[in-house]
Amino acid sequence: MKKKVLIIDDDIDLVEAMRMTLEEAGLEVLDAQSGKKGEERALREHPDLILLDIMMGEQDEGFHVAYHLRNHKETEDIPIIMLSAVGQETGFSFDPEKDEAFLPVQEFIDKPVNPDHLVEKVKAHLGY
Amino acid sequence: MKSKLSFSESLGAQFTLLNATMLNSRILWSIRWRWVANAGFFLLILLARSVDILLDYESVWLTLMVLAVSNLIYQAIYIFKKNYSLIGELSFISVHMLMDVLILTWLIHLTGGVENPLYFFYIFHVIISSIIFPKNWPYLFTTFVFLLFNVLVWAEFYHFIGHNCLYEARYHQNLYLNILSVAVFTTAVFLTTHICTSFMKLFRQSQREVKQLNRLLMEKESEKSSFYRYTSHELKAPVVSIKTSIDAVLASSGNGLPDQARRLLKRASARAAQMLDMLKELLELSWEQSKGKQTTTDYVDVREVLLQSVEMERAVADSRGIRFYTDFEKGVPGITADKNSLQKLFGNIVGNAVRYNRDGGTIHIRAEKKENGVSVTVQDEGIGIAGDDLRKIFDPFYRSAAAKEFTDGGSGLGLSLVKQIVDNLGGRIEVDSAPGHGTTFTIFLPAESNS
Numbered sequence: 001m002k003k004k005v006l007i008i009d010d011d012i013d014l015v016e017a018m019r020m021t022l023e024e025a026g027l028e029v030l031d032a033q034s035g036k037k038g039e040e041r042a043l044r045e046h047p048d049l050i051l052l053d054i055m056m057g058e059q060d061e062g063f064h065v066a067y068h069l070r071n072h073k074e075t076e077d078i079p080i081i082m083l084s085a086v087g088q089e090t091g092f093s094f095d096p097e098k099d100e101a102f103l104p105v106q107e108f109i110d111k112p113v114n115p116d117h118l119v120e121k122v123k124a125h126l127g128y
Numbered sequence: 129m130k131s132k133l134s135f136s137e138s139l140g141a142q143f144t145l146l147n148a149t150m151l152n153s154r155i156l157w158s159i160r161w162r163w164v165a166n167a168g169f170f171l172l173i174l175l176a177r178s179v180d181i182l183l184d185y186e187s188v189w190l191t192l193m194v195l196a197v198s199n200l201i202y203q204a205i206y207i208f209k210k211n212y213s214l215i216g217e218l219s220f221i222s223v224h225m226l227m228d229v230l231i232l233t234w235l236i237h238l239t240g241g242v243e244n245p246l247y248f249f250y251i252f253h254v255i256i257s258s259i260i261f262p263k264n265w266p267y268l269f270t271t272f273v274f275l276l277f278n279v280l281v282w283a284e285f286y287h288f289i290g291h292n293c294l295y296e297a298r299y300h301q302n303l304y305l306n307i308l309s310v311a312v313f314t315t316a317v318f319l320t321t322h323i324c325t326s327f328m329k330l331f332r333q334s335q336r337e338v339k340q341l342n343r344l345l346m347e348k349e350s351e352k353s354s355f356y357r358y359t360s361h362e363l364k365a366p367v368v369s370i371k372t373s374i375d376a377v378l379a380s381s382g383n384g385l386p387d388q389a390r391r392l393l394k395r396a397s398a399r400a401a402q403m404l405d406m407l408k409e410l411l412e413l414s415w416e417q418s419k420g421k422q423t424t425t426d427y428v429d430v431r432e433v434l435l436q437s438v439e440m441e442r443a444v445a446d447s448r449g450i451r452f453y454t455d456f457e458k459g460v461p462g463i464t465a466d467k468n469s470l471q472k473l474f475g476n477i478v479g480n481a482v483r484y485n486r487d488g489g490t491i492h493i494r495a496e497k498k499e500n501g502v503s504v505t506v507q508d509e510g511i512g513i514a515g516d517d518l519r520k521i522f523d524p525f526y527r528s529a530a531a532k533e534f535t536d537g538g539s540g541l542g543l544s545l546v547k548q549i550v551d552n553l554g555g556r557i558e559v560d561s562a563p564g565h566g567t568t569f570t571i572f573l574p575a576e577s578n579s
Contacts, residue, residue, distance in 0.1 A: 011365060017373040024380045055361070085364050112368045112404065115379035 002028040003126050006047035008038030008065060009083065010056040014111075018051065021115040022122065035065040042075050049125055052105070054084045066105050079125040080105040083113070151217035154260060155206055158224060162199045166192060169235065176239075184292055188238050195231050221260060225269065229253050233276045240294025241284045242309050247277060254317050258324030270321040274314055281306050353418030360411040364404065371400035402537070409541035412472060413524065416548040424466045430502050430573070431456045431495055433470045437478040438493070449488040456495045460502055463575050465553050473549045476542040477506050477569050483535060484510035484567070501555070501574040508568075513561040521559065522547040530563065 005022055007015050010033050019029040030045060032038035035056055042050060050069065054062035062082060069075040082105050106125055109118075173188055202224060229250065236246050250273050258266040284291045284300045291300050299305050374397045382390050438452050445452065463470075481491045489509035496503045513521060517528040525540040550557045554574050561567035 011369055013369040014372055017369065017376040020376045020380055085361065085368055112371045112375070112400075115375050 002026065003049070004028045004030060004045065004047040005049050005051060005122060006030045006032065006038065006042055006045070007051045008032045008035065008041075008056075008062075009051070009053035010034060011053070018118065021118055025119045025123070027122070027126075035061040038065055039068055039075075042069060042078065043072070046074070047078060049122060050078055050080045051122070052080055052082050054082055070105075081107045081109055081121060081125065083109055083111050085111040151214065151221055151260070152206075155202070155217065155221055155224070158221070158256070159199060159203050159206060162195070162202075162228070166195050166199065169195075181294065183294075184238055188235070191231060191234055191238060198227060198231075218261075225253060225257055226272070229273055229276060233280055237280055237284070237289070238292055241291055241300050242281050242306060243294045243297065243299045247309075247313065250277065250313075250317060251320060254320050255324055258321050259328060264325065266321050266325050267318075270317050273317055277313055278310060281310055350418055353414045356414035357411060357418070360407050360414070364407050364411075367400050367403050367407070371397055371404065374400065402539075406539040406541065409539050409545060413541055413545045413548060416469065416472075416545060416552060419466075419552060421552055421554065424464060426465060426467050427462045428465050428467045428470055429460075429462045430470070430474075430504060431460060433467070433474050434478070434493055434495060434504065436471065437474040440475060441478055441482045445482050445491075448482075448485070450482055450485050451490050452493065453490060454493045457497050460495045460497050461575050463502055463553075463573050465573070469549045469552065473546055473571075474504070474506075476546050477571070480542060481506050481508035481510065481567070481569075483537065484508065484531065486510060489566075498572060500576075501572060504571045504573070506569045506571075507566060509566040512563040512565050512567055513559070514563050518559060518561065522557075 005027050007018055007029060009015050009018075009031070012033060015031045015033075019031065022029050030041060030047060032041045038050075038052070041047075052062050052065060054060060056062060062084075066080055066082065069078065069080065107121065109121060113121075169192055173183075173185070173192070176183060177185060205220070232246075232249060232253070236244055239246065254266075254270050254273060257269040261269065281300070283289045285303070285306055374393050378390065378393055378397065382393070385393070434454065434456075438454065442452075478491070478493070485491065485508045491509075492505070492507040494505040494507075496505075511530055511534050513528060514530065517526075517530070520526045521528070522543050524544040527538060527540040531538065547557060550571060550573070556572045558570045559567065560570070
């Protein structure tokens with residue numbers, strides 16, 4: 001069975017572009033355009049991995065979503081890759097190893113992410 | 129944000145240059161001058177005695193003793209007092225000044241009253257009170273001085289108190305001379321008070337305005353920076369979408385496209401990447417601008433950051449046969465700075481040294497210990513910078529014609545960012561260059577940027 005990747009991002013064009021890349025790589029792609037919908041979808045469909053944007057609607061909505069997903073029995077084991085367009089330039093950069101206690105996600109990737117790189121990262125966390 | 133101010137704080141806010149610290153320093157100053165006055169009187173009296181002027185010397189010595197002892201007390205209070213408030217200092221200084229004019233009046237009485245031009249000295253006190261006291265309070269003090277002098281003159285005239293003759297002239301018995309002295313004295317002290325307080329009011333007002341303008345300017349500056357940041361983010365999102373879409377198409381079906389179409393898409397992707405770089409640098413620049421001279425507790429080894437910058441550029445440099453030489457003096461101190469900012473700073477400088485170098489050129493990086501900081505020199509053998517351009521290279525978006533011709537990459541923001549970071553750290557940057565002869569950047573960074 002195909003592995004399922006849930007993309008939570010409010011930029012539909014970006015979602016479609018990533019969908020193309022991931023489907024090409026043989027994955028099934030689900031999407032949600034807001035943090036709330038993303039959480040619901042994750043509970044309903046149990047994806048194998050979640051790609052989560054930090055900056056949606058609210059400034060740091062992605063963080064709250066990650067926190068909720070991690071604290072729910074049904075979703076606590078799903079690996080999360082966070083996508084961010086806020087790099088070092090704004091002074092808040094993230095290091096998952098350092099911030100794990102506070103933000104239990106697997107990885108941060110800066111947008112835009114190159115298709116090969118995206119597939120490679122996703123597959124690594126899916127255990128390919 | 130409006131916080132509630134105590135009475136003395138609001139008074140201080142209303143009258144710039146009127147605060148506890150300033151008054152406190154004034155008190156020390158007045159104590160010193162009181163010692164000078166004391167010594168001066170002492171010498172003067174010795175002189176008077178040597179020429180056999182008939183005075184009540186015992187009373188005079190006693191008065192000078194009282195002045196000395198009270199000054200000792202002031203000094204002791206000044207030294208042992210731990211915390212001080214504006215009202216406390218104002219009262220303290222008021223007591224000084226009232227005591228001073230009382231003692232001065234008594235001394236004038238002992239040394240001839242109206243016959244002694246010593247009463248000119250009241251002017252000093254009137255001027256000092258006009259400078260120190262807020263609003264129209266100086267007029268109160270001047271009125272007190274006016275009353276004291278009048279009491280002295282007329283009490284001697286009407287024999288309520290005795291008169292110590294300085295000369296045999298007995299001027300104090302002359303009604304017209306007394307009226308004239310008092311009238312001229314009164315005009316002098318009140319006019320002085322008026323001139324001084326008017327000037328001080330104007331001065332305080334302009335100080336207040338400068339302060340206000342300064343605050344407004346800071347607010348505007350930070351508004352501008354957050355606008356910048358917000359805008360850059362909003363601009364970044366669509367470009368991210370564009371680039372991701374193009375790359376996805378190229379990756380999945382690029383091979384099926386005609387050559388020309390694929391080449392165009394690749395160029396579009398490269399241009400989107402360039403725009404993202406510019407936005408990133410713009411964001412970095414506005415971040416550094418809004419950050420300002422923030423204090424940081426990071427202790428950073430400059431050599432480590434320099435080596436990191438070299439490693440970042442190593443691949444590009446190797447591909448063009450450019451060699452790095454590093455020369456780090458022993459005992460180069462670490463500096464207090466934000467590590468991120470330092471990485472950007474040297475990343476840009478070393479990056480430029482590679483980008484604008486000739487193929488097969490060299491880059492010398494030196495770090496030296498300076499008296500209270502570090503000096504870093506980065507010297508390349510690149511295209512160099514012409515004299516006219518040298519002045520503009522730190523301006524945002526400025527790229528010299530020679531630089532544009534040499535390479536299309538580059539936003540023209542890198543050196544603005546460098547300058548901003550150096551300024552934030554309280555450092556200095558110098559550039560020495562000539563076309564065709566390479567460029568040398570020298571950056572001095574103080575060990576403690578917040579001092």
